[in-house]
Amino acid sequence: MKRRVLACLMACAVTLSLAGCGSTAVSGVSEGSQAGDAVASEAGNADAAASTGDAAAADTGSAEASGEDLNVMLETPVESLDPQVATDGTSFEVLAGFTDGLMQMDADGQAVPAIAESYDLSEDGLTYTFHLREDANWSNGEPVTAADFVFGWQRAVDPVVASEYSYMLSDIGQVKNAAEIISGDKDKSELGVTAVDDKTLKVELLAPVSYFTSLMYFPTFYPVNQAFFESCGDTFATSPETTLSNGAFVLDNYEPAATAIHLVKNENYYDTARVKLPGISYQVIQDSQQALMSYQTGELDMTLVNGEQVDQVKDDPAFKAVGAGYLWYVSPNIDAVKELANLNIRLALTHAINRTAIAEDVLKDGSKPTYTAVPMDFAAGPDGSDFSEDQQKFADVCSDDTAKAAEYWAKGLEELGITELSLDMVVDADDAPQKVAQVLKEQWEQTLPGFTVNLVVEPKKQRVQDLQDGNYQLGLTRWGPDYADPMTYLGMWVTDCSNNYGLWTNAEYDSIIAECTTGELATDAEGRWAKLFDAEKIVMDEAVIFPLYTQCNAEMISTNVSGVDFHPVALNRVYKDAVKQ
């Protein structure tokens, strides 16, 4: 009997201990929910405030906001809201929601004034002087000053911060002393950016950079208020309290790696009449089926759709293929594989690809077949035309032409004195790349007699490592543009660039790129543009890469939502003009 009582006591003890965990957990959650409720009700008040604000605005003739948040799906959580630490598209999108840089993107992706009202460029193209708006304030009431930019930019090159995008200031932006500071040879105070007075910022460059103003909307160049930053200690940008806004929205609900993020309209924004949404509610959903169903039940206004779901929704008026900017291509290891050093073999490989089939039958998400080394729809020239609009310009060296491919193949094999060839191709262990690689293998093996391709599927991190180490034969890889200029692609193929995986080298090419980057042409927009075409031609003639397609993201955007700007560079989605009916 005694034993049984003891046993029962023990049983109770276990249950209680579990219940103990549970009750703390439950109370923790309910506290969270209360906090959430509080936030929600505050948001509600803000909404009310927003709509009254809008009602006032309506008198002056502007459109009335419906008072409902825009509900947006995010594929991945935010990595960081520290502008100098963030690197991924999701973080950039949220950051840009509540922060303005010197410039902002217009609907076409051109740089237009934001915090900077205007700027002057010196005759030699080496000194920019930005004049800041008088009415730009942080959400704590402090004015946005030139010193905030200096502090932000110094952080970007500070080895202590170790910003992954520090090269935007050095290699890309050519800001004076940036490279030396990154390598630790100079102090960050020597960076070529100075606050002349509160509202005047002077930037000194080593060489003229024709696309410099379009870098100014890139979050690495965003301002950070030093006094506020220091008051946060180590917690800067990890919560709404440790974040300052100077943009269209204010961060309202966020925690590190949050699955739900909320922004509300910034009533003190200098351009507040322009912003129609009362807020943006982000939800991270990593399961594509859940995301689509949430969209269909109306919980989301915008969501990404994966390739397998496209068939299901492609006739929906809300379906849209949005350019993602990424160029997918195959990199042949020209240096290490002697068969790939043969130009005819490379030309055979690039001709044997049926890019249309890959885009339309395999990916189905709106991705566009690409026959140029610089992808479409991201870089507009001095006359406003797209650099790669003409996809036929290299048709003689890059086209879907199996007959030509067979011809080059026979020639190549003869030159090498072989009859068959077997190569490995490294591929990311993700869904889309694996499918594309499978089709590539089929197309190549079908068109080129005696050719065998072995697919080596690796986790992406390993695949990147292998390509960077030159430890591959063929590699399926991608590159996203960092700024709206063809150089973001063409800069990769110069000798010794770490992204020139195949170690191709061509003196003429190197000299053209040098001329366009730091040489005479850097200040001559039209001359430079023409020269970049020449550079691209060399890459294509030599089949340095086999371009495949320009990636698009298939999105559902509810038909009552308009005015969301999509960009393949820097800020993928901008909501300043968005309207939800």
Added chain:
Amino acid sequence: MKKYVIKRVVTAFFTLLAILLILFILMQLMPGSPFNDEKLNADQKAVLYAKYGLDQPIVVQFGRYVLNMLQGDFGVSYKISRNTPISQLIQSRLPISIGIGFAAVTIGAIVGLILGLIAALNKDTILDTLATVISVIGVSVPSYVFALALSYQLGFNLRLFPMLFSKDQVIGSSIMPSIALSMFTMASIARFTRSEMLEVLDSDYMLLAESKGISGGALFFKHALRNALIPIVTVLAPLVVDLMTGSLVVEKIFAIPGVGSLLVNAIQSNDYNVVISLSFIYSAMYIVIMLVVDILYGIIDPRIRLVRVRGTSRK
């Protein structure tokens, strides 16, 4: 008994140390690093490695890692939430995971118990078969399949529950994930209850009790159920730990900001510190629960205790 407990506690401690070592080795074997993005060149990588101390010799890294872990300092995230202390990341997430896990265990245990009892009391009837079929399905179908099915039927078609976790309605949005997670527990408990109950019902003392004239309710609750329950409590604890593995995928499906989804993201982006810390916490929870169960076993079940006592007294 005391000796036995001390021995088990010491073993548990060394197991944890061994886990620390294994986790560190596993991280070294993981392909790639948190910083081999295609956008990074060698110089930038060097700066990042230096910032996070990954450029130090392995021995130094390991020493510092063990020291920090033993002091409860899990370090900062390298990638999924740059520079955020891991303790801060886990703080708000662990309660959510535990809350849903607890709900799942409760649902699973109660439903499982009822199913098991029905099956045992109606042995070899259609009800028994039905209960068995349900438990076989529950054990063999992974929780994420239930999660997707539930979310499609109850969330999407019938609109009964929100499809995604929301902090504004924690209870409503936790129902589907809890049910999905509870299926395995439910099925295991049902099968276990059935067999335990049958054993008890067949036992001599039940026959004796019945022949003494103890009737219906008292016979069932006081004599049969109570005896069958004791072993069930001991299997319940390890099942709690099994829930954690299921929660990895279920949390991802329902967008629950718990530790499971955090771990999945961390593994995918080689975020060493987050992976190590969470794996360590999982392992520690498992070991502690197993330790408690082992000790309880010794106390509850005289057979085990007697063996141990005899075993130790011989020394």
